[in-house]
Amino acid sequence: MGYPAxxxxxxxxxxxxAVALRPVLKSLGDLHLISSTSQSAIVQNYSVLxxxxxxxxxxxxxxxxxxxxxxxxxxxxxxxxxxxxxxxxNEGDIVWFCNNTGFMWDVAEELKAMLVFAEHRYYGESLPxxxxxxxxxxxxxxxxxxxxxxxxxxxIRHLKTTIPGAxxxxxxxIGGSYGGMLAAWFRMKYPHMVVGALAASAPxxxxxxxxxxxxxxxxxxxxxxxxxxxxxxxxxxxxxAINRLATTRSGLQWLTKTLRLCNPxxxxxxxxxxxxxxxxxxxxxxxxxxxxxxxxQPLPAWPIKVVCQYLTDPNVSDSQLLQNIFQALNxxxxxxGQAECLNISETASSSLGISGWSYQSCTEMVMPFCANxxxxxxxxxxxxxxxxxxxxxxxxGVRPNPSWITTLYGGKNxxxxxxxxxxxxxLDPWSGGxxxxxxxxxxVAINIAxxxxxxxxxxxxxxxxxxxxxxxxxEVEYMKKWITDFHYGARRQQ
Amino acid sequence: MGYPAxxxxxxxxxxxxAVALRPVLKSLGDLHLISSTSQSAIVQNYSVLxxxxxxxxxxxxxxxxxxxxxxxxxxxxxxxxxxxxxxxxNEGDIVWFCNNTGFMWDVAEELKAMLVFAEHRYYGESLPxxxxxxxxxxxxxxxxxxxxxxxxxxxIRHLKTTIPGAxxxxxxxIGGSYGGMLAAWFRMKYPHMVVGALAASAPxxxxxxxxxxxxxxxxxxxxxxxxxxxxxxxxxxxxxAINRLATTRSGLQWLTKTLRLCNPxxxxxxxxxxxxxxxxxxxxxxxxxxxxxxxxQPLPAWPIKVVCQYLTDPNVSDSQLLQNIFQALNxxxxxxGQAECLNISETASSSLGISGWSYQSCTEMVMPFCANxxxxxxxxxxxxxxxxxxxxxxxxGVRPNPSWITTLYGGKNxxxxxxxxxxxxxLDPWSGGxxxxxxxxxxVAINIAxxxxxxxxxxxxxxxxxxxxxxxxxEVEYMKKWITDFHYGARRQQ
Numbered sequence: 003m004g005y006p007a008x009x010x011x012x013x014x015x016x017x018x019x020a021v022a023l024r025p026v027l028k029s030l031g032d033l034h035l036i037s038s039t040s041q042s043a044i045v046q047n048y049s050v051l052x053x054x055x056x057x058x059x060x061x062x063x064x065x066x067x068x069x070x071x072x073x074x075x076x077x078x079x080x081x082x083x084x085x086x087x088x089x090x091x092n093e094g095d096i097v098w099f100c101n102n103t104g105f106m107w108d109v110a111e112e113l114k115a116m117l118v119f120a121e122h123r124y125y126g127e128s129l130p131x132x133x134x135x136x137x138x139x140x141x142x143x144x145x146x147x148x149x150x151x152x153x154x155x156x157x158i159r160h161l162k163t164t165i166p167g168a169x170x171x172x173x174x175x176i177g178g179s180y181g182g183m184l185a186a187w188f189r190m191k192y193p194h195m196v197v198g199a200l201a202a203s204a205p206x207x208x209x210x211x212x213x214x215x216x217x218x219x220x221x222x223x224x225x226x227x228x229x230x231x232x233x234x235x236x237x238x239x240x241x242x243a244i245n246r247l248a249t250t251r252s253g254l255q256w257l258t259k260t261l262r263l264c265n266p267x268x269x270x271x272x273x274x275x276x277x278x279x280x281x282x283x284x285x286x287x288x289x290x291x292x293x294x295x296x297x298x299q300p301l302p303a304w305p306i307k308v309v310c311q312y313l314t315d316p317n318v319s320d321s322q323l324l325q326n327i328f329q330a331l332n333x334x335x336x337x338x339g340q341a342e343c344l345n346i347s348e349t350a351s352s353s354l355g356i357s358g359w360s361y362q363s364c365t366e367m368v369m370p371f372c373a374n375x376x377x378x379x380x381x382x383x384x385x386x387x388x389x390x391x392x393x394x395x396x397x398x399g400v401r402p403n404p405s406w407i408t409t410l411y412g413g414k415n416x417x418x419x420x421x422x423x424x425x426x427x428x429l430d431p432w433s434g435g436x437x438x439x440x441x442x443x444x445x446v447a448i449n450i451a452x453x454x455x456x457x458x459x460x461x462x463x464x465x466x467x468x469x470x471x472x473x474x475x476x477e478v479e480y481m482k483k484w485i486t487d488f489h490y491g492a493r494r495q496q
Numbered sequence: 497m498g499y500p501a502x503x504x505x506x507x508x509x510x511x512x513x514a515v516a517l518r519p520v521l522k523s524l525g526d527l528h529l530i531s532s533t534s535q536s537a538i539v540q541n542y543s544v545l546x547x548x549x550x551x552x553x554x555x556x557x558x559x560x561x562x563x564x565x566x567x568x569x570x571x572x573x574x575x576x577x578x579x580x581x582x583x584x585x586n587e588g589d590i591v592w593f594c595n596n597t598g599f600m601w602d603v604a605e606e607l608k609a610m611l612v613f614a615e616h617r618y619y620g621e622s623l624p625x626x627x628x629x630x631x632x633x634x635x636x637x638x639x640x641x642x643x644x645x646x647x648x649x650x651x652i653r654h655l656k657t658t659i660p661g662a663x664x665x666x667x668x669x670i671g672g673s674y675g676g677m678l679a680a681w682f683r684m685k686y687p688h689m690v691v692g693a694l695a696a697s698a699p700x701x702x703x704x705x706x707x708x709x710x711x712x713x714x715x716x717x718x719x720x721x722x723x724x725x726x727x728x729x730x731x732x733x734x735x736x737a738i739n740r741l742a743t744t745r746s747g748l749q750w751l752t753k754t755l756r757l758c759n760p761x762x763x764x765x766x767x768x769x770x771x772x773x774x775x776x777x778x779x780x781x782x783x784x785x786x787x788x789x790x791x792x793q794p795l796p797a798w799p800i801k802v803v804c805q806y807l808t809d810p811n812v813s814d815s816q817l818l819q820n821i822f823q824a825l826n827x828x829x830x831x832x833g834q835a836e837c838l839n840i841s842e843t844a845s846s847s848l849g850i851s852g853w854s855y856q857s858c859t860e861m862v863m864p865f866c867a868n869x870x871x872x873x874x875x876x877x878x879x880x881x882x883x884x885x886x887x888x889x890x891x892x893g894v895r896p897n898p899s900w901i902t903t904l905y906g907g908k909n910x911x912x913x914x915x916x917x918x919x920x921x922x923l924d925p926w927s928g929g930x931x932x933x934x935x936x937x938x939x940v941a942i943n944i945a946x947x948x949x950x951x952x953x954x955x956x957x958x959x960x961x962x963x964x965x966x967x968x969x970x971e972v973e974y975m976k977k978w979i980t981d982f983h984y985g986a987r988r989q990q
Contacts, residue, residue, distance in 0.1 A: 194906030
C-alpha cells in the first residue's frame with residue numbers, strides 16, 4: 003500500500019481543503035446537494051417573489067433583514083379542498099430546485115395545490131449580507147437549520163395572512179436530500195404550520211453514531227457490484243495502481259495523458275485526484291437513474307451499468323486498468339463527447355452552494371464517514387473528529403458541535419411526531435442514514451428498490467420503474483389523507 | 497372621571513417605567529412570576545450543581561459559556577421503574593422555586609423520582625455575563641425562551657450521559673406560570689427529551705389576540721365579587737376618589753397620612769400609586785390560597801375574603817372609602833403587624849428577576865392587557881402596541897415581536913402534540929390565557945375550582961380543598977402512565 007491510512011485521512015477528511023481540493027468530506031457534502039429531479043430540467047411557470055426576513059430570528063439585538071426569494075405557482079390551486087405544497091429549499095439556487103422537482107408540478111392538479119418553493123438563506127439570491135455573506139464567521143453566524151426553519155415559518159405565516167383564501171389551506175412540506183431533512187424537521191418543530199411532510203432521501207440519522215460511518219461507502223460499492231462483481235474489484239485495485247504510477251515523474255505524465263486531464267498531474271495533486279475519482283463513483287451511485295438525465299452532467303440511463311462495462315477485469319496491468327478507469331470516468335464527464343479534457347476541480351452543478359454547505363458541515367451538519375477498503379471499494383480512511391474540528395476552525399473560524407443536531411431534532415427518538423413520509427431509494431448511498439422502516443402509523447418509510455437519490459421527486463418518465471410509480475402514488479395517497487383530514491377538521495369546527 | 501383613559505394608559509402600559517414605577521405591565525409581569533408553592537417555604541435537601549452552557553445555542557460564532565445552576569435530589573430515585581422530574585425554571589432564583597414547589601417533593605417517593613430544578617438563564621446565579629448581564633441589549637440578546645429550552649435539553653443530555661442509570665429513565669417536565677409555559681413548550685419542541693409535561697397555570701394563550709385582552713382583569717374582579725358584590729364596586733369607586741383627592745395638596749397629604757405611605761405622595765406619583773394598588777388586587781387574586789401563606793407577603797387564609805370585609809359599602813364618602821382601602825391593603829402589606837409604613841415601590845418577592853422579565857416582556861413575552869372599568873373594577877386602559885414598543889425601545893433598545901411566540905409555538909393550533917397536562921385554578925387570573933379544555937386525549941386540561949395561581953404545585957396542606965387534591969391525584973396518574981409506557985416501550989425494544 004502506498005499511503006498509510008493516516009496520511010490518506012489527513013488529506014481526505016479535512017475541510018481546509020474543501021473548496022480548494024474537494025476532499026471526500028466535501029465531495030459528500032456537495033453530492034448530498036444534488037437535487038435535480040427531472041429527466042431534463044423543465045422550465046416551469048411561476049412568479050418570483052421576495053419576503054423580508056429577520057437575519058436573526060432568535061434574538062432581538064440584531065435588527066438587520068434580508069430578502070428571501072421564493073417562487074409561487076397557483077395555476078392549479080383551488081381554495082375548495084385545496085392545499086399548499088411548500089418546498090423547503092436546500093443548499094442551492096431555488097430556481098434550479100423548482101425546475102427540477104417535477105413531482106410537485108405533476109401532482110399539483112390532483113391536489114388542487116398552490117406550489118411554493120422557498121429558497122434557503124445563504125444560497126441562490128437569498129444572501130443575508132449580499133456578496134459579503136461568506137466573508138467571516140460573524141456574518142455566517144446565521145447560517146443554521148434553525149434559522150432556515152424559522153424563515154419557512156415566517157414565510158408561511160406571511161402567505162396565509164396575505165393571500166386571500168390561503169389562511170385555511172393545509173400546507174405540506176416537501177423536500178429532497180438536505181431539503182428532505184428540513185421538511186421532516188419542519189413538521190417536527192412547527193407542526194402547527196404544516197399538516198405533514200414528504201422527506202425524500204433525507205439522511206436524518208447520518209449524525210454522531212446513529213449509523214455506522216462506513217454505511218455510505220458500502221452502499222456505493224454495492225451499487226457497482228450489482229452491475230458486475232468485478233467492477234468494484236477493479237476500482238479497489240485502481241487506487242494502488244495510481245499510487246504506484248504516481249511515484250515517478252513519467253508515471254504522472256502518463257496519467258495526465260491517459261486520463262486526458264486538463265492540467266498536468268503533480269505529486270501534490272494525487273490525493274485530490276483520487277478524491278475526485280471517488281467523488282465521481284459516489285455521484286454515479288446517487289444518480290443511477292433509469293433514463294438519460296442531465297443535471298450535474300449528461301448521463302446515460304443506468305450509468306453505473308455503462309461505467310462497469312469498462313471495468314469487467316480487475317486482473318490487468320496497472321496501465322490497462324487505468325485506461326479502463328478513464329473510459330469509465332468518461333461516461334460521467336464526457337457522455338456528450340464534447341469534453342476536450344477532464345478537469346479534476348469540477349464534479350457538481352454550479353447551482354449548488356459549495357461554500358455554504360462547507361460551513362454547515364463544519365458547524366451543525368457533522369456527518370461521519372469512513373471506509374475500510376474490504377467491505378467497500380475505497381482506500382481505507384477513518385473518522386477523526388479532532389482533526390475535522392481543527393480544520394474547520396482553520397477554514398471558517400468555527401468548530402463543529404457534532405451532537406447538536408441529535409439534541410435538537412431527537413436522533414432516533416422521534417416516535418412522538420406524526421405525518422412524515424420518509425422515502426429512500428435502495429440504490430442511494432444516503433439511504434443508509436435515512437429512515438427505511440416505519441416508526442409508527444403516521445411516520446412511514448417508503449423504500450424504492452430501483453431508486454437512486456430521491457428519484458420519487460423527479461418528474462414522471464415513461465422509463466420510471468414500477469417501484470417509484472408505486473412510491474409516488476403512496477405519497478399522493480398520504481398527502482390526500484392529510485388534506486382531507488385538515489378540511490374535515492376545519493368543517494367540524496364551523 | 498379624572499384622568500382620561502389615554503393618560504392612564506401612557507403611564508400604565510409603558511415598560512420605561514417598569515423598574516422605577518412598577519406600572520401594570522410590570523406588575524402583571526412580576527406577578528406572573530409568583531411561584532412559591534408551599535404553605536411556608538420548606539428548605540429541602542438537595543445538591544447544588546453547575547453545568548457549562550453555551551451562551552448562544554443557535555450560532556457558532558459566539559463561543560462564550562456560562563454556568564447554569566441546577567439542584568438535584570436523588571433521595572427517592574429508583575432506577576427500576578423510576579423517573580426524573582425536571583423543573584423548567586422560570587424567572588427567578590431556582591432555590592426559591594425548589595423550596596416552594598412542594599408537590600414535586602411530595603410525589604418523589606411514589607414516582608421513584610430523581611428531582612432536578614434547572615435555573616433559567618439570566619436569573620438567580622445563572623447569569624451569562626455576571627453582573628453585566630443586563631448592561632445592554634447586546635448582552636441581553638441571549639435571554640429568550642428558545643435559549644432557555646436549549647439549556648434544558650443540553651442539561652438533560654448531560655444528566656443522562658453522566659449519571660449511571662439515568663440514561664434509560666423517563667423525564668417529565670414540570671413548571672408553573674412562565675415555568676409552566678416552558679414545560680409545555682419543552683414537550684412540544686423537544687418531545688424526545690421528556691415523555692410529558694405538567695404545565696401548571698401556564699398562560700400560553702396570553703399572546704396576540706388569542707384571548708381578549710380584558711379577560712385577565714375580569715377574572716381578578718370576579719374573585720373579589722365572589723367574596724362580596726360590593727367589594728369590586730368599592731374598588732372601582734376608589735380610583736376616582738383618589739383622583740379627586742389628588743387634585744389638592746392637602747388631599748395628597750391626607751392620602752399619605754391615611755394610607756401610611758413611607759414617602760409623601762406627589763401629583764407625579766399618583767399614576768404609580770394607583771398602579772401599586774391595582775397590582776396589590778391582582779396579587780391577591782393570584783394568591784388567594786385556602787390557608788395562611790408566606791412568600792411575597794405573609795397572608796391569611798382566603799385573603800380576598802379578609803380584604804373584602806373592609807369593602808362592603810361602596811356608597812361612603814371618598815375619605816371613608818380610602819380609609820377602608822387602607823384597611824384592605826394592610827391585609828396584604830401588614831398581616832404580620834410589623835410594617836411601619838407602606839412602600840409603594842414594593843409588591844413582590846426579591847427572589848424574582850424583575851429586570852429580566854421586563855426585558856422578556858419587551859421582546860417575546862408580549863401579553864396584551866386592557867380593562868374597561870365596566871366588566872372589571874379598574875380604571876379603563878387599552879392595549880397600545882405602538883406605544884409599548886416605543887417604550888421598550890427606550891428602556892432596552894429593543895422592540896417587541898408580538899407574533900413570534902405564536903409563530904414559534906403554534907398558538908391555539910397545538911393538537912398534534914401529546915402528553916401535556918394544563919392545570920389551571922379558576923380563581924387565577926392567568927387561567928384566562930391558559931388551556932382549560934381538553935384538546936385531545938393526551939393534551940388534557942385540569943381545572944381547579946378553588947385554585948389560585950398553580951395551587952396544585954404547592955405542598956400538601958390539610959386545608960387543601962378537594963378540587964386541588966383531585967387535580968394532584970389526576971396529575972400523578974397521568975405521570976405514572978407516561979412512566980409506565982416509557983418503561984414498557986424500553987422493555988419491548990430489548
